[in-house]
Amino acid sequence: MVFLLGGSGYVGQAFGKELTQRGIPFRPVSRKQINYTDYRVLRTTLQKEKPEFVINAGGFTGKPNVDACENQRGETIAGNVTLAQTVAQACDAAGVRLGFVSSGCIYTGAKVRQESGAWAVEDRLTEPLVSELLSKRSDRVAGFTETDEPNFCFAHNNCSFYSGTKALAEEVMAGFPDFYVWRLRIPFDELDGPRNYLSKVQRYAKIYQNWNSISHRGDFVAACLDSWLQKIPGGVYNITNPGYVSTREVVEKIQKQLSPDWNPAFWRSDDEFYRFGAVTPRSNCILDTAKILKAGIKIRTAEEALEDALDHWVPENI
Numbered sequence: 001m002v003f004l005l006g007g008s009g010y011v012g013q014a015f016g017k018e019l020t021q022r023g024i025p026f027r028p029v030s031r032k033q034i035n036y037t038d039y040r041v042l043r044t045t046l047q048k049e050k051p052e053f054v055i056n057a058g059g060f061t062g063k064p065n066v067d068a069c070e071n072q073r074g075e076t077i078a079g080n081v082t083l084a085q086t087v088a089q090a091c092d093a094a095g096v097r098l099g100f101v102s103s104g105c106i107y108t109g110a111k112v113r114q115e116s117g118a119w120a121v122e123d124r125l126t127e128p129l130v131s132e133l134l135s136k137r138s139d140r141v142a143g144f145t146e147t148d149e150p151n152f153c154f155a156h157n158n159c160s161f162y163s164g165t166k167a168l169a170e171e172v173m174a175g176f177p178d179f180y181v182w183r184l185r186i187p188f189d190e191l192d193g194p195r196n197y198l199s200k201v202q203r204y205a206k207i208y209q210n211w212n213s214i215s216h217r218g219d220f221v222a223a224c225l226d227s228w229l230q231k232i233p234g235g236v237y238n239i240t241n242p243g244y245v246s247t248r249e250v251v252e253k254i255q256k257q258l259s260p261d262w263n264p265a266f267w268r269s270d271d272e273f274y275r276f277g278a279v280t281p282r283s284n285c286i287l288d289t290a291k292i293l294k295a296g297i298k299i300r301t302a303e304e305a306l307e308d309a310l311d312h313w314v315p316e317n318i
């Protein structure tokens with residue numbers, strides 16, 4: 001039996017679907033039924049019911065986007081930091097292994113090999129030279145690995161409040177090295193809806209061009225479950241579809257596969273986007289997926305997963 005905390009959420013629902021498809025017994029636990037934000041309640045429940053594994057897919061993301069976390073700071077800390085600590089401590093005390101849904105949004109940019117041969121972090125992927133290397137899929141660009149320190153976090157004083165709390169949650173989880181920390185990044189799939197990246201791109205009044213690693217929601221939860229079932233070592237894993245995409249490339253795929261006549265407007269610059277389109281800084285980053293792939297977990301490339309989602313697109317209002 002698997003305990004699924006936050007099973008009512010966008011990511012939690014995908015875990016529920018995958019567990020059902022695999023025939024793995026699970027119990028989606030909502031705060032309304034069992035207040036798993038209360039340490040004693042959760043520890044006692046785990047000690048009594050002895051699940052084999054706990055998934056913590058609970059958290060506070062801000063609706064409709066991370067800007068909302070700026071004005072709901074207490075809730076953001078409670079949902080992302082306090083909850084992570086509470087669940088990890090309760091699982092530790094009850095002797096149950098845990099998988100925690102983290103985020104790649106604790107980074108900005110990518111690593112770029114300089115003319116000198118040295119690698120340096122470039123935190124703005126829209127810089128023309130970096131953008132050119134990215135569009136050529138140059139081997140001079142590499143993603144952040146699990147051992148790279150977060151660079152979009154409170155310690156750098158450059159981040160959204162949401163990203164700051166997700167980086168703090170990883171500090172919490174570092175105290176429990178046997179547990180899994182699964183980093184998700186910009187979820188999408190074929191199901192049109194307000195939380196799906198491919199839907200968001202189609203609904204923005206103006207589109208912001210940047211480069212990112214992305215996670216197909218079904219591929220993400222499948223890889224997370226595989227990591228537990230295949231007993232790979234605990235620790236942090238970047239779980240994105242290998243590769244990366246720019247928003248322009250995503251728009252081109254949508255035009256090709258779904259809406260040939262769609263011709264969206266783009267923000268002209270980062271400056272314009274941050275002046276009129278966003279309140280708090282956004283993470284745009286590339287993650288390295290070598291660790292999870294070397295552990296033997298299979299994940300489709302970002303390009304394959306994107307094209308497949310668009311091929312099987314299910315509009316929201318049908």
Ligand SMILES: NC(=O)c1ccc[n+]([C@@H]2O[C@H](COP(=O)([O-])OP(=O)(O)OC[C@H]3O[C@@H](n4cnc5c(N)ncnc54)[C@H](OP(=O)(O)O)[C@@H]3O)[C@@H](O)[C@H]2O)c1
Binds near residue numbers: 007031078103195
């Ligand atoms: N969606 C994304 O773009 C994205 C990207 C990267 C990482 N993540 C991470 O993935 C996890 C799940 O995100 P999600 O998009 O599935 O979020 P969601 O749709 O808002 O669902 C989160 C669930 O967490 C539970 N929860 C527990 N404590 C909470 C609190 N204090 N405030 C609000 N909800 C709380 C709620 O379930 P109950 O009330 O039923 O218990 C809620 O349904 C989070 O840790 C998030 O940071 C999400």
